[in-house]
Amino acid sequence: MVIDEFTREARIAYFSMEIGIKPEMHTYSGGLGILAGDTLKSAADLRIPMIGVTLIHKMGYFKQELDFFGRQIEHPDPWEIEKYLTKLDVVVTVTIENKPVYVTAWLYVIESGTGGKVPVLFLDTDIPENEPEHRTLTHYLYGGDLEYRLKQEIVLGIGGIRILNELGFEIKKYHMNEGHSSFLTLELLQRFKRPIEEVWSDELVWDTEKVKDLCVFTTHTPVAAGHDRFPYEVVQRIMGEIVPLWLLKKLAGDGMLNMTLLGFNLSEFINGVSKKHEEVSEKMFPGYEIHAITNGVHSYTWVSEPFKRLYNKYLPGWANEPEIFVRAWRIPEEELWDAHMQAKKHLIDYVNRLTGANLNYDTFTIGFARRATPYKRADLLISDPHRLAMIAEGRIQIIYAGKAHPRDEGGKKLIQRIFEVKERIKDKVKIVYLPNYDMEMAMKLVAGVDIWLNNPQKPYEASGTSGMKAAHNGVPNLSVLDGWWIEGWIEGYTGWAIGSLEESSDPKRDAEDLYYKLSNEILPLFYENRHIWIKIMKNAIALNAYYFNTHRMVRFYVTEAYIR
Numbered sequence: 001m002v003i004d005e006f007t008r009e010a011r012i013a014y015f016s017m018e019i020g021i022k023p024e025m026h027t028y029s030g031g032l033g034i035l036a037g038d039t040l041k042s043a044a045d046l047r048i049p050m051i052g053v054t055l056i057h058k059m060g061y062f063k064q065e066l067d068f069f070g071r072q073i074e075h076p077d078p079w080e081i082e083k084y085l086t087k088l089d090v091v092v093t094v095t096i097e098n099k100p101v102y103v104t105a106w107l108y109v110i111e112s113g114t115g116g117k118v119p120v121l122f123l124d125t126d127i128p129e130n131e132p133e134h135r136t137l138t139h140y141l142y143g144g145d146l147e148y149r150l151k152q153e154i155v156l157g158i159g160g161i162r163i164l165n166e167l168g169f170e171i172k173k174y175h176m177n178e179g180h181s182s183f184l185t186l187e188l189l190q191r192f193k194r195p196i197e198e199v200w201s202d203e204l205v206w207d208t209e210k211v212k213d214l215c216v217f218t219t220h221t222p223v224a225a226g227h228d229r230f231p232y233e234v235v236q237r238i239m240g241e242i243v244p245l246w247l248l249k250k251l252a253g254d255g256m257l258n259m260t261l262l263g264f265n266l267s268e269f270i271n272g273v274s275k276k277h278e279e280v281s282e283k284m285f286p287g288y289e290i291h292a293i294t295n296g297v298h299s300y301t302w303v304s305e306p307f308k309r310l311y312n313k314y315l316p317g318w319a320n321e322p323e324i325f326v327r328a329w330r331i332p333e334e335e336l337w338d339a340h341m342q343a344k345k346h347l348i349d350y351v352n353r354l355t356g357a358n359l360n361y362d363t364f365t366i367g368f369a370r371r372a373t374p375y376k377r378a379d380l381l382i383s384d385p386h387r388l389a390m391i392a393e394g395r396i397q398i399i400y401a402g403k404a405h406p407r408d409e410g411g412k413k414l415i416q417r418i419f420e421v422k423e424r425i426k427d428k429v430k431i432v433y434l435p436n437y438d439m440e441m442a443m444k445l446v447a448g449v450d451i452w453l454n455n456p457q458k459p460y461e462a463s464g465t466s467g468m469k470a471a472h473n474g475v476p477n478l479s480v481l482d483g484w485w486i487e488g489w490i491e492g493y494t495g496w497a498i499g500s501l502e503e504s505s506d507p508k509r510d511a512e513d514l515y516y517k518l519s520n521e522i523l524p525l526f527y528e529n530r531h532i533w534i535k536i537m538k539n540a541i542a543l544n545a546y547y548f549n550t551h552r553m554v555r556f557y558v559t560e561a562y563i564r
């Protein structure tokens with residue numbers, strides 16, 4: 001079978017509810033999934049024996065349409081599975097509501113220019129053996145209700161392990177990328193269960209230490225409400241008693257089954273995704289030792305064509321050794337600016353074609369694109385439209401994009417508010433909101449704008465990664481001091497901060513600081529001191545892209561978590 005070339009050596013299994021590899025495969029919703037894809041791409045480049053496990057999400061996340069008022073309309077977003085994946089001849093079963101659910105898998109192989117390869121398994125329940133209600137379990141990413149989510153997590157965690165086993169994989173470590181896959185620990189507990197006659201206590205039947213030795217857990221959520229939790233009666237009805245309830249409660253919390261706690265209690269290594277997030281997580285989960293491995297992005301994926309040419313010329317070898325970005329100052333100024341203008345024109349042409357907004361090549365362009373949800377505060381920049389218009393004087397244009405989760409009413413309202421203000425001040429500031437943000441659009445945006453704006457409410461941004469993509473294209477960040485930016489920020493050198501390190505978020509004060517820096521520091525520099533501006537662009541590459549990439553991150557996972 002095609003999979004055989006991958007079963008010869010022991011691998012690290014990387015489980016994630018979403019893995020985003022390319023725009024044509026609708027298997028991701030945003031940051032978490034793209035991080036997973038970038039991680040596996042770096043593993044392939046570095047020839048680290050990993051294997052990805054996720055669900056196939058046949059109908060995608062959703063396709064976003066925005067009407068004239070910015071109201072979000074959601075459509076299913078199917079994709080051409082056969083074009084990209086190979087169906088494997090494998091079936092395992094999991095038990096859901098006392099019925100067998102058959103799970104099969106498709107294979108995608110990430111192939112690196114270095115010759116390294118990493119297989120990714122996409123689990124699928126849409127096969128004739130299953131009852132209709134089970135066939136749709138792997139259709140919608142983050143769709144459906146709590147029970148649908150629970151069933152998906154059973155397929156991912158338990159089905160995933162059984163598929164790996166059935167295919168003959170030897171697994172050295174199980175890495176849970178967020179709590180959606182924590183049920184895999186229960187399957188491992190079952191597997192290592194000792195016969196009752198060998199032990200003297202009920203508790204010793206379950207070899208939690210052995211499971212812990214095998215597991216690594218990465219948390220991404222700095223808010224308690226963001227962690228998946230299920231009522232035990234629902235769990236028992238749907239899953240049955242895979243391990244006894246007393247044990248499950250001991251591992252996953254008393255009140256509700258908390259997927260993060262379950263993962264924490266059965267992992268030898270736990271980490272947050274930035275230094276700050278480590279601190280926040282330790283406060284949220286006292287008593288656990290939590291490490292920090294700051295996120296990155298896959299450099300080769302997130303560098304635009306003009307910058308690839310530039311780097312190939314002046315920084316050969318950069319793609320598999322992003323540390324070489326440290327020499328970015330060797331790039332001649334004119335050529336750097338020329339590459340940026342190529343990327344910018346590409347973006348502006350695309351936006352104008354799509355929206356008829358008539359943006360200009362030479363106007364300072366602000367980019368803001370990410371999931372539309374209240375804590376990300378997409379409306380901070382337009383919170384005082386009059387002030388913004390005064391500062392702009394025709395010198396600012398803004399490009400927005402981002403989907404709101406179908407049940408996130410607050411996120412949907414944000415989009416509508418931007419549409420409202422966009423109409424109101426359209427003669428003074430050109431603002432566009434692009435529908436259906438995805439990887440392809442992200443690539444154009446992070447490379448083609450002049451500055452990348454991020455102003456979440458602290459401390460809710462665990463890391464953030466889109467700013468790292470911008471830095472890879474010489475685009476400086478203007479951001480609140482949260483997540484990765486605390487580590488990447490050198491004021492006036494790599495970009496700018498909004499607000500201070502110490503103070504908590506205050507929308508009024510943050511908006512004030514944002515407007516102040518734009519009008520007094522950033523706009524004058526961009527328009528009147530291009531020389532310094534380009535130096536800042538070089539710093540974004542040399543001091544940010546140099547570090548905030550998945551090559552560095554994956555190496556940390558190997559030495560800190562995988563081979564301890």
Ligand SMILES: *Cc1c(COP(=O)(O)O)cnc(C)c1O
Pocket residue numbers: 029030031032034369370371437438439442443463464465466467469
């Ligand atoms: C990178 C990326 C994200 C994540 O951006 P954050 O800044 O981490 O919120 C989300 N969606 C898409 C399409 C991306 O490319």
